[in-house]
Amino acid sequence: MSDPVDTRPKLLLVDDEPTNLQVLRQILQDDYRLFFAKDGDKALELAARERPDLILLDVMMPGMTGYEVCTRLKQAAETLAIPVIFVTALADVDDEARGFEVGAVDYITKPVSPPIVRARVRTHLSLVRVDELKQTRLQIVQRLGLAAEYKDNETGLHVIRMSHYSRVLALAAGFSELAADDLLNAAPMHDVGKIGIPDAILQKNGKLDETEWRVMRSHAQIGAEIIGEHESGLLRMARSIALTHHEKWDGSGYPNGLKGEEIPLEGRIVAIADVFDALTSVRPYKAAWSVEDTLDLLRRESGKHFDPQLVELFLTQMPEILQIKQRWAEHE
Ligand code: C2E
Ligand code: SIN
Ligand code: SIN
Ligand code: SIN
Ligand code: FE
Ligand code: FE
DSSP: OOOOOOOSOEEEEEOSOHHHHHHHHHHHTTTSEEEEESSHHHHHHHHHHHOOSEEEEESOOSSSOHHHHHHHHHHSTTTTTSOEEEEESOOSHHHHHHHHHTTOSEEEESSOOHHHHHHHHHHHHHHHHHHHHHHHHHHHHHHHHHHHHHHHOSSOHHHHHHHHHHHHHHHHTTOOHHHHHHHHHHGGGTTGGGGGSOHHHHTOSSOOOHHHHHHHHTHHHHHHHHHOOOSOHHHHHHHHHHHHTTOOTTSOOSSSOOOGGGSOHHHHHHHHHHHHHHHHSOBTTBOOOOHHHHHHHHHHTBTTTBOHHHHHHHHHTHHHHHHHHHHTOOOO
16 A cells, blocks of 8 residues: 655755754654755745745845845745744844745744644644635635526626626625625625536526426525535625525515625625626527616616615616626627
């Protein structure tokens, strides 16, 4: 049997003095995969090739100084996100300031203390992991949304358009940029529950009968169950949208018949964005409507299907909405 894959984090240790590298090796070799460089050129080469998770960087080196190395790491796309901790004998305040200016995350002074080295390395690696976790979560959310869309149609453009419409409407309704971006990222999941709907119903050419329609409506509840309950703001937003995007302002929607402001604001926003896009697009069961006819329906359904204040706001955003529609138009 072969050895398991070595998943220990990679550290790049840079110092012109071999004994210093030996000391760091002793401290870190059990927990990390180590790479060594004795000068700036070698450090830059190894950083680009090995993509270490963290770099411990000496400041005073012949040739390129640690500051120059760090500056160059931060200029290159493939290395700019790698945290750099300076390890140096110079302990005065000016040097520390210079280190942070060029993008270091921390400072360790020589002679190094083993517990301090281990603790600092561990802390900065766990901060990186929080970032990666956020990125991973976002990717999973986007891919699940795509999975539903692939089952429903071929292009995936519907979720892109409706999530951008949702963001524009959210900003107009007073969401912060950050909250609007969460909505943008969560909205593609609104129909993830369609994964649980048989193709014979989902892709039927024509009207659904009463039984089929009951099955179809369960996509809201199924979507909420697929996403599940989480602490993460993004995932809570996604669940709320999946569950409430077919509720109606007058209480006649599904699955829970919520009314008015009982419907979470994100659900009311996505309802408008989703229907605007569904109507202006071709579906297996319907032709595309003109923008004019679609806006007439939004006005007619204001206060019935839709939050009247949000319909007003949506109408004020038409230039931007039409740009998005144009930008992500279907091409045969
Ligand atoms: P969808 O195609 O993404 O449509 C989303 C929403 O846009 C619909 O939610 C509805 O509010 C609005 N909408 C879409 N087409 C029309 C239309 O021709 N007229 C009007 N007035 N509104 C329209 P709804 O009704 O809850 O439907 C949810 C999903 O159920 C739809 O998502 C679609 O996947 C499916 N569906 C609805 N009706 C039919 C149908 O007659 N045949 C088939 N095969 N699927 C249907
Ligand atoms: C070491 O191998 O422990 C240090 C690397 C070096 O001195 O080049
Ligand atoms: C589509 O036909 O564009 C897919 C419908 C949807 O995902 O809501
Ligand atoms: C809005 O006023 O547009 C959003 C808040 C609400 O409709 O209750
Ligand atoms: Fe839906
Ligand atoms: Fe939809």
